[in-house]
Amino acid sequence: MLDACVFTIFGATGHLSRTKLLPALYRLDKAGRLPEATVILGLGRRDWDNSQWRAEVSKWLEERLGGSLDQEALDHFNQRLHFFSANIGDPDSSMRLRQLLDSGPEFPPNHVYYLSLPPSEYKAAADFLALSGLNQEQGGWRRLVVEKPFGYHLEDAQILDRHLHRNFTEQQIFRIDHYLGKETVQNIFVFRFANLMWEPLWNRNLIDHVQITHSEMAGIEDRADYYETAGALRDMIQSHLMQMLALVAMEPPATMDAESIRDEKVKVLKSIRPIPKAAVHAHAFRAQYTRGRVEGQDVPGYLDEEQVDKQSTTETYAALKLYIDNWRWRNVPFYLRTGKRLAKNSSLIAIRFKHPPQQLFRETQIAAVPPNWLLMGIQPEQCIRIEVQVREPGIGMRARTTQLDASTCYQAGYQLDAYESLLLDVIAGDHAQFLRSDEVEWAWRVVDPIIRTWSVEREFIHTYPAGSWGPEEADRIFEREDQQWRHSFSASDAPR
Incomplete structure (x- = not known):
């Protein structure tokens, strides 16, 4: 049985999130495959609240899935959606995110951090999470998902790997290749x-x-x-x-x-x-x-x-x-x-x-x-x-x-x-x-x-x-x- 988690999408308003991640999570929820208490947290720079985020996601899913979109399933999915406005270069944003995730029982203790970001921002995102201890597995697991390309050449990939390992163990890192x-x-x-x-x-x-x-x-x-x-x-x-x-x-x-x-x-x-x-x-x-x-x-x-x-x-x-x-x-x-x-x-x-x-x-x-x-x-x-x-x-x-x-x-x-x-x-x-x-x-x-x-x-x-x-x-x-x-x-x- 899968553990409930907070599934945080960095770059939640970007192309990958709109066209792949959110439709996939919606279909999983519709099929009853997501743990019931799972929360999907969008993280981006836009000054949105939860209701604006849910409205945008509904519009994206309508554009992407069209006739296969089920209103009852969409309403259930929307209840999982939360939004957090942040700049990953801002230390205060990291602390505020930690406070939000610790604020109540609606946020499970386990966390997935999906970096739907340009590869040049992977290091900053990992540091952002580590700044407030969100990489530490205290009371729950932490998993960091990184999209390809993993670097731009051999030396750059080695530098990126060493940087990620400063704050996350190999067991915490999931380098995804959707193929x-x-x-x-x-x-x-x-x-x-x-x-x-x-x-x-x-x-x-x-x-x-x-x-x-x-x-x-x-x-x-x-x-x-x-x-x-x-x-x-x-x-x-x-x-x-x-x-x-x-x-x-x-x-x-x-x-x-x-x-x-x-x-x-x-x-x-x-x-x-x-x-x-x-x-x-x-x-x-x-x-x-x-x-x-x-x-x-x-x-x-x-x-x-x-x-x-x-x-x-x-x-x-x-x-x-x-x-x-x-x-x-x-x-x-x-x-x-x-x-x-x-x-x-x-x-x-x-x-x-x-x-x-x-x-x-x-x-x-x-x-x-x-x-x-x-x-x-x-x-x-x-x-x-x-x-x-x-x-x-x-x-x-x-x-x-x-x-x-x-x-x-x-x-x-x-x-x-x-x-x-x-x-x-x-x-x-x-x-x-x-x-x-x-x-x-x-x-x-x-x-x-x-x-x-x-x-x-x-x-x-x-x-x-x-x-x-x-x-x-x-x-x-x-x-x-x-x-x-x-x-x-x-x-x-x-x-x-």
Whole structure:
């Protein structure tokens, strides 16, 4: 049974709070999953009282959830909402917050502090809490939730980690990556480790390569300030895609406890072959979208977006080739890519198996046998699919590709979304789907040589038209000509 807590959102009026956190908490409350005495405390600079805060939250939820909003559930949710006006740079605000939380029995003794803030403010927020002892676990637990990116490069991430540990223990810190809460990502565990049939296939002997793609049709929207300092490599590859790589490549943990799982993920990250400075361009590619058409609409290029420097070389597309130097994966390339303003919204893990060693069908009408694929859809499809070859009915020896789908492809009904699942894990104190400090550091070590090289190459960046699948030049990172990007679940889309 979960403990009731005060769930404090720093930056409560910001984009993440409005579009993700508050809708997730509302849905959890509507489903009866939040402990009854739980309080949701919004913390921001606006001079609001509780009634103004509740009115704004109701408006945001209406905009976000529309017809699925239930008035009775909303009224119940509103009773949980409180607002506290504060400036995290003001010591008096910290003391007033402590006084409020100690003021009466309506505030439970356990606390979650969710930093829905720009990463540059994480240190100040942690110090703000420590100033009045709100980090101390006296009479209840304290948990600090930190959004990515965890720093902007390796050294910055190390400094941030040391600073947070001044006031919070590792057990109190929850570094959230919402991709780890997605249904198919969590299903990778069961798919791999509950089915013995996959173990003999899951290695360098039979797997040709692995692709991990996250593509978005959207541009940067109103996040220019963040994106100009982050870029696609930091925003997606260093965090989300590196986590998916670790889940695909890891060894079975000894148990399902958080530390055993995170131990195995760290082993994968430690085993990734370092990229020398001289080899960066052979392993990594970047580009930036220009004007184009998305879903029949003309859209601006990145340099035309508001608040973007007209000379910017920030990448909106990044592709990366990595090798894991261990017994299982030696010399199997892992290709990671992400991009804004691409042709489709898709997150996909595509594993291509090697061709059969014998050209058994060379004297038949089967000109070439396509390879087998294992596809794991993260979004919008939440599905696991296998592509195999079967004989086509009729005269002669012809083959066709058929697809075998897991039953999860067609499951309906209520499912927790990623944030709902992870917020419950925070309240439960379960670290299994959250990143440990050494996990973050080793992920930064992988991409740091690329970041340093790109940071000094500011005179030129490749481009691609919005609505495309990115620049053709990105194909140069492939090991062989027969390796190409897999864009979707469709069998007709499979590279030959």
